[in-house]
Amino acid sequence: MGNKMEASRSRLRHIKNRNGDVLESYHELNNTAHLPRARPRKVPETSWTTGIYPVEVVESDQSRSGYVKVHYIGWNKKYDDTIEAENIITLPRPSTAFSKTLALAIKESLGPYVKADSLVKIKLPITEEEYKKLSNCGAPHKVTRTKTIYKLSKRSQLNHYLGEGWDYRIVNEECDNFYILTSTVKFYMHTRKPLEDYVLYPDHVERYQLERGNQLTFSFVRMAGNRSDVQKLLNSNQL
Structure with a gap:
């Protein structure tokens, strides 16, 4: 033992x-x-992938004909590059005065002063002719007695009318951004009720109705993102 x-x-x-x-x-x-202890390995910067990136031309390359220096909007200046001018593509921009107004109103609603994951409604006066151009970009979703509501299946459906990048906004060089969930986009036009007005005369009162025309309601859910979402903003069919 x-x-x-x-x-x-x-x-x-x-x-x-x-x-x-x-x-x-x-x-x-x-x-x-x-x-x-060992120093942690430095995580590499987000790499470029195939896609179209918004740029602004900084200057022409004096040493090489046909080349320009560009700054990629939303990226640090260290990514500035010299590329062939023919590789710069002019993308669609709003084509009418109203589409420019609507595109600006959408961009203004995509900012840090509005709560993320919230419903946004934009209301603007619109003509029937202008609404026909806009409605051709969507698909009927619901029909009521007074209006037809349109939705989108792809974010590119509104590119021709509102311009490329209409549904997102990069607010700083760190690529913090706000964007629109494609599936939540709805828009419709309805005729506003006339405004009643009364005119006083010495011996009587007369009632008038002031026509207020048509109004567009454009609604969507606004979301917040960061640099990791940039590829999605540039290349996805839906957000």
Whole structure:
């Protein structure tokens, strides 16, 4: 019996740390303050992928004909590059006065002063002719007695009318952004009720109705994002 006990004691394993030092308890093993430290590996910057990036031309390259220096909007200046001018594509922009007004109103609603994940409604006066151009970009979703509500299946459906990038806004060089959930976009036109007005005469009062025309209601849910969403903003069919 005694021989077996001595044999088992000789087979006991010592608690050692990574440096081979013998420790008295597992508590000391968990305390790694004495171990050497290494600097963490630097995470590489977000790499470029195939896609179209918004740019502004900084200057022409004097040393090479047909080349220009460009700044990628929303990216740090260290990414500025010299490319062939023919690689710059002019994308659609709002084509009418009303589409410019609507595009600006959408951009203004995509800012840090509005709560994220919230419903936004834009209301603007609109003519029937202008609404016909806008409604041709969507698909009927619901028909009521007074209006037809339109929705989008792809964000590109409104590119021709509102311009490329109508549904997002990058607000700083760190690429913090706000964008529109494509599936939540709804728009419709309805005729506003006339405004009643009364004119006083010495012997009577007459009632008038002032026509207020048609109004567009353009609604969507606004979301917030960061640099990791940039590729999605540039290349996805839906947000």
